[in-house]
Amino acid sequence: MDACTLGDLVEVVGSPSLRLRTAPAGAAVPVTEVLLYDAHVPLPYAPGALLLAVGVPTAEAEPLVRAAAQAGMAGVVVRGEGGPVGAAEAGGVALLTVDDEAAWHHVHLMLASAIDGRSTHGVGLGDLFALADAIAAATGGATAVEDPRGRILAYSTVPGQPVDEDRRQGILGLQVPGSLDNAEQVRLVFAADRPVRLPPLTAGVLPRLATAVRAGGEALGSVWVVDDGTLAPDAEQTLAQGASTAALLLLRTRAAQELARHQNTDLLRRLLDGSADASTAAHRLGLDAVRVAAFVLDSAASVPDAERTSLRLLDVVRLQCEARYGRHACVLLDGVVYALLPASGEADAGRAAQERAGGGRHRRLAEDIVRRAGRSLRVPVRAALGAVVADLGGVADSRADADLVLRLVHDALPVATVDEVRPRVTLLRLSEVMRERREFKEGAWRRVLAADAEHGSDYARTLVAWFDAGCDVASAAKALSVHPNTCRYRLKQAGRQLGIDLEDPDERLVLWLQLRTLAGIGGAGSGPGDTPG
Known part of the structure; x- marks a missing residue:
């Protein structure tokens, strides 16, 4: 497209x-x-x-x-x-x-x-404006085409035709002014199988000639003509014919929009897995810098029909994104709903500037979606925002960020950007790399875990607490709720019995990383979702 x-x-x-x-x-x-x-x-x-x-x-x-x-x-x-x-x-x-x-x-x-x-390949609402003008010229009254929810899709611009305040206000807001009386007239129009004449609702308002626009049994909208008493004798017949044409145009527009949505969805799938051509995608989607937002149902929640609920989550995300960004690409993959959020002008900004601009704006959108979706689906929803990437070639990387952040969000932090949890994201990535390579899995950490398993000691937790405390015994003992001498003794025994040189900063760093990432021993202040692996 x-x-x-x-x-x-x-x-x-x-x-x-x-x-x-x-x-x-x-x-x-x-x-x-x-x-x-x-x-x-x-x-x-x-x-x-x-x-x-x-x-x-x-x-x-x-x-x-x-x-x-x-x-x-x-x-x-x-x-x-x-x-x-x-x-x-x-x-x-x-x-x-x-x-x-x-x-x-x-x-x-x-x-x-x-x-x-x-x-939409030349099939759009612009055709409805030409139709509205044609109906207005043939009937002699100003014409408007509405959707079933009272939104004005098109209106005539034939000079010299009388209009009233209701029409002026409707066109200004692209929405028919709401009232109980108007709702009743709309009901009458959709209940009839032919054009109906409707009296003025209030003083100063002109009567209307209106008819429903249908395709089969589905109501697609309605056409309204202002009646100042001088409509053409065959106005009803003309309006009925115009409604048939409007039905064709609306069906064509819907089909084109659905096709465009399908194409965008397929393109987004390929962008997310890195198989799409970035320049072609940018031309079709009209996007350059973006970030990936990911939404998922809380895995800890009991969801009777998770697949159906995930599809409903996709609808919520798509609706909210389209309300802000117009035509939008959202897709459901493996239980996760992904959306591209435009971030033009932010890709080259510093991290702080990103968070103030797009980061804050995108985070508020994600929070709003999480709140709305959780309320309507009655299931907690989590959201993660990847990094801003300068072009669509980086979408797969932003998605990888978002996927990692999804593993870190929890009840107290249902929405997070990758920059907000960067240290924990880094530990997660390190854990994945270290688990894949044999040389990263060897070392003193295995002896520490074996000693704890065999003798019931608590060397691993003590070492991690000490590392996290900046090698301060008093702080580590407080985090462990033990006496400083107990902490000091454990550290001495671990060094002596397991052959660990705790004076060597390189050995301390490697041991801390292995215990945190491979053994999954979180720091004393770790919250839910903080432990890598």
């Missing part, structure tokens, strides 16, 4: 609605989303975004263009002629213009629909 480019967008929308003034980076620049400028909110770092200069006069747009360039955006759209072409070229961002009278919410929806339509 090819990402929408600047050239695609201009071609789909077409002149004179959208005019490209300059594109210093070329027409092949990917465009992933459309953002509305808000003077009260700092610009986000958003590569691929197209920024609409809401409330900024064209003559004063130069600072905004420079800021958009610093935020890595693809371009800026201003209203009217001209614009700061020089600033755009200097910053390497595209500059586009729309007509002076263009409503920003309409421009936003038009561009967003074009991006979505291009991203």
Whole structure:
């Protein structure tokens, strides 16, 4: 699935609605989303975004263009002629213009629909706008297409047709204003097998002619026409025909979206196991720097149908990720749900900066998913975040991080990033390497364990406590709840009987690592999940 480019967008929308003034980076620049400028909110770092200069006069747009360039955006759209072409070229961002009278919410929806339509192989909600215009022209009334939940998918823009406040507010929020009366009208529309005429709900609101959009027995949405009393005589027949066309378009869109989701899922599987081509994947997904998030049901919990519950967890993760990032790749592998979290601009930052920016943002998302999923599934959920990688070629490494972190999370720490538990992750990796190599498994640690098993001594725990205490006998004795002399005696006996030179820092280090990683003896302050192996 090819990402929408600047050239695609201009071609789909077409002149004179959208005019490209300059594109210093070329027409092949990917465009992933459309953002509305808000003077009260700092610009986000958003590569691929197209920024609409809401409330900024064209003559004063130069600072905004420079800021958009610093935020890595693809371009800026201003209203009217001209614009700061020089600033755009200097910053390497595209500059586009729309007509002076263009409503920003309409421009936003038009561009967003074009991006979505291009991203599903030309089958998108942009076709619904053409249908809404056709129905409006034929019936004589302003038309809107809604989904079953009252979200406005498309609306007509035929000039001169009467509208009311309900339509204006619905289009502004892309959601039909909710009320009990409106809900009752919606029920009547979906209960009928033909278009129905509906009276005004309140003073100042116009009547409606509406019909359900169905495919077989499934309701896909509805089409609503504002009725000011001058609709065409055959308006009902026209609306019924339009609903049939809308059903085809919605089914095609759904099929394209499902295909895209399937392709993304398959691509993510191959990225996670390191078999996908990174450059091809980046082009298809529109992503560069990312981190892998992993979610899993608590293994200690009793889950009657773990497979089905894991699929429900996948749904929760996908829903929350798509709500924040739009089209998104999530996959369930071996009981673990993996998701790619965009992290553009953070891969080259220092660790502290990552944690303040993407690390904190991604962690909050993971915490929210864990909380929601745990509540809806009635099973504790754990989450782990791998390291940020600069491109999709590093996804397998970030996944490896996340898998290790999953082994360390517990009741008191249900969500963690790899940087938060880096020392324990390092010990886990060391334990895996040491278990695979014969030479790493030899040494004094075996004699320590054998002596404890044969004589009932407590050399291993005493040595680890002493190492953890920085070789301070008093601190080690306190951690072991024994007298310092007892601790001192055990250490002396271990050195004398087992041939361990506790004065040698190299021998101390190797022995500590082997006891911690191979014997699995945790430190005195270890919590659940801290022991490697």
